[in-house]
Amino acid sequence: MIHKFFTYLWYKGNLILSIPFLPLSLLFFLIIVIRKFLHTKILKRYVSKNKVIIIGNLSVGGSGKTPFTIWLSNYLKKNKKRFSIVSSGYGSNISSPQIINDKSDPHEVGDEAVLIHKLTDNMTVSSNNRVQSNILCDQYDLDYVIHDDGLQHYRLSRDYEFIIVKNEKIKNKFLLPSGPFREPCFFHPHGKFISSNYYYNDIPGFYSKISSIKNSMTGESLNIEDNRFKNSLLITAIADNRIIIEELKKYKINLQAINYPDHYRFKKSDFNELKLPILVTQKDFVKIKKLNLKNIFILEQIIVPNGKLIELVEKLL
Numbered sequence: 022m023i024h025k026f027f028t029y030l031w032y033k034g035n036l037i038l039s040i041p042f043l044p045l046s047l048l049f050f051l052i053i054v055i056r057k058f059l060h061t062k063i064l065k066r067y068v069s070k071n072k073v074i075i076i077g078n079l080s081v082g083g084s085g086k087t088p089f090t091i092w093l094s095n096y097l098k099k100n101k102k103r104f105s106i107v108s109s110g111y112g113s114n115i116s117s118p119q120i121i122n123d124k125s126d127p128h129e130v131g132d133e134a135v136l137i138h139k140l141t142d143n144m145t146v147s148s149n150n151r152v153q154s155n156i157l158c159d160q161y162d163l164d165y166v167i168h169d170d171g172l173q174h175y176r177l178s179r180d181y182e183f184i185i186v187k188n189e190k191i192k193n194k195f196l197l198p199s200g201p202f203r204e205p206c207f208f209h210p211h212g213k214f215i216s217s218n219y220y221y222n223d224i225p226g227f228y229s230k231i232s233s234i235k236n237s238m239t240g241e242s243l244n245i246e247d248n249r250f251k252n253s254l255l256i257t258a259i260a261d262n263r264i265i266i267e268e269l270k271k272y273k274i275n276l277q278a279i280n281y282p283d284h285y286r287f288k289k290s291d292f293n294e295l296k297l298p299i300l301v302t303q304k305d306f307v308k309i310k311k312l313n314l315k316n317i318f319i320l321e322q323i324i325v326p327n328g329k330l331i332e333l334v335e336k337l338l
Contacts, residue, residue: 039193046197067152071104072181073180074093075168075183076089076168076185077183079202081260088229089215103161103164105143109133109151109169110134132304144158151177152176172184182209187218188218225327232321234250237314238317250300252274253318254298255269255299256280292317298318301319303320303321306319
């Protein structure tokens with residue numbers, strides 16, 4: 022209920038509604054300024070022996086960090102670079118860094134960590150302690166350590182910051198809780214901003230698109246325009262499902278959508294008596310897989326980068 026209220030306040034509500042929360046936003050600003058100063062000027066930061074790439078965003082909610090992490094990882098692999106990936110392990114039960122393998126349980130190590138490992142086939146570490154995770158990675162001879170969603174973790178020194186933003190007009194630019202922003206832009210003067218729903222070549226950006234739909238039981242890849250999907254139900258547990266809904270509707274799919282809170286732990290009862298084909302994201306399927314449900318179809322998505330993004334990555338890396 023609280024989540025829905027603040028989502029409305031930040032993205033749909035009148036700015037006047039945010040005014041009562043401004044004193045809290047000012048307090049939040051003072052706290053993060055002090056925190057940043059302590060970690061960058063006073064306290065000792067951990068400096069990795071490998072180059073550290075931080076991928077993050079400034080606002081609350083999904084911006085495309087993990088899809089970009091997966092794309093960048095595969096781009097580096099294609100260019101013969103050695104690297105590891107660190108995931109925050111959000112929603113996990115682990116207290117120390119753990120290397121993900123094919124048998125890792127997403128409820129134990131985090132759904133994003135399992136998805137990253139699956140789609141990159143590369144060393145992935147899950148932990149809520151990024152310094153300890155990086156220390157583990159530094160036991161290996163690597164070119165880079167990539168941190169997914171690590172922008173606000175100042176205890177860790179970094180070489181590059183990729184800040185993922187959505188190319189959309191957000192009227193509310195306030196900090197939490199008046200607005201959706203965790204930090205102001207000036208906290209990251211050397212960060213490289215990348216749009217996650219943009220393809221034109223005037224700024225670095227990318228967009229995601231559905232490449233196919235996979236039958237979860239048979240593994241068969243199906244065309245999104247297959248008639249069986251004309252009436253479908255989309256079930257997600259991600260921060261923002263709007264882009265997926267918009268793309269599916271372009272194919273004239275009569276779509277119903279249910280979105281649970283991000284990282285929601287699905288139960289079998291969530292799918293009882295659902296007769297329509299059920300479409301799910303790859304991130305959600307890693308949690309649904311063990312339920313052995315029929316009538317589940319996975320939306321396989323790919324990242325399409327523009328020329329400016331390729332140019333930026335080539336220049337920095």
